[in-house]
Amino acid sequence: MPNISTMHEKMSEELQGSKAPVFSLNGQRITRQRLLLLDLIRRGGHLNADELYRKAKEIRPDLSLSTVYRNLRLFIRLGLINEVKIGTKGHRYYEVRGAIEHYHLVCLSCGRVVEFQCPLAEQLKSKVGQESGFYITGIELSMEGYCPSCKT
């Protein structure tokens, strides 16, 4: 069982590149569950809540699904991860918040998710904002289809 200083150390790693004082500011605690979940999201690419739950349960069998949901909300609030809705079915996936803005392409057959960048999206945002008079806060862009292996 890791002691608390080990945890702090690990959490510092987790916090690389994000606003450091968020945890202490909000009085949020660094728990094993949280470390585990963040770690799995970081490794796992694109996971939904249930996938994350099952993976985490392999390591901590006593972990509960509500802890997963609660902490996903927390991580989002803290800006550590993003929730993305992929494909026309709009399922929710989670991924670490990276510097590069990107969008998603999902294979309808095997479920593989590919990220792509889209410089046009920013242009689009300001163009649509100008023409509509809206102040635009968010953009949702994803595509779906069949990947090279599945499309034949």
Added chain:
Amino acid sequence: MPNISTMHEKMSEELQGSKAPVFSLNGQRITRQRLLLLDLIRRGGHLNADELYRKAKEIRPDLSLSTVYRNLRLFIRLGLINEVKIGTKGHRYYEVRGAIEHYHLVCLSCGRVVEFQCPLAEQLKSKVGQESGFYITGIELSMEGYCPSCKT
């Protein structure tokens, strides 16, 4: 109570611009519930299942929510309407299928939905398809923000 020839007439109107024989082909029946629902979707702009249910219930109080859901699925299968997921919350809305491909912009304050066209989206689709090797079947694009009246 409208007789069946009236209903056929009305349904023909509904079918303007879509593949006409779909109903007869599939043996789908023209019912008052279906006429009402299609009519409300046509008038209503962007409705979700519950909004549609409540509007329809004002006219036919005995209508059930499952009929709404069942017929939304049906209309989608027949190509009469589109299901769109708007905003980062990904709520499902329904609208008549028009000729012009368009996307949606929703006000986070008043809920107003504005349609916009995006010639770039088609380009984007083929570009992403080329670069990724995917065969792309669907694209999901929407934005959210605050409309002119709400943004101050």
Added chain:
DNA sequence: ATGGGTGCAAAGACTTTGCACAGTT
């Protein structure tokens, strides 16, 4: 008469919440 359509209620998938207990500070 036949077979699809509807209302009702129940079940499903996914997510949130209330509560008592456990672990940190």
Added chain:
DNA sequence: AACTGTGCAAAGTCTTTGCACCCAT
């Protein structure tokens, strides 16, 4: 001691499904 975080179970939201009855063909 005070308070946050967790597990568990219950409740919530949105959608689908099973079944008996109804109605159009």
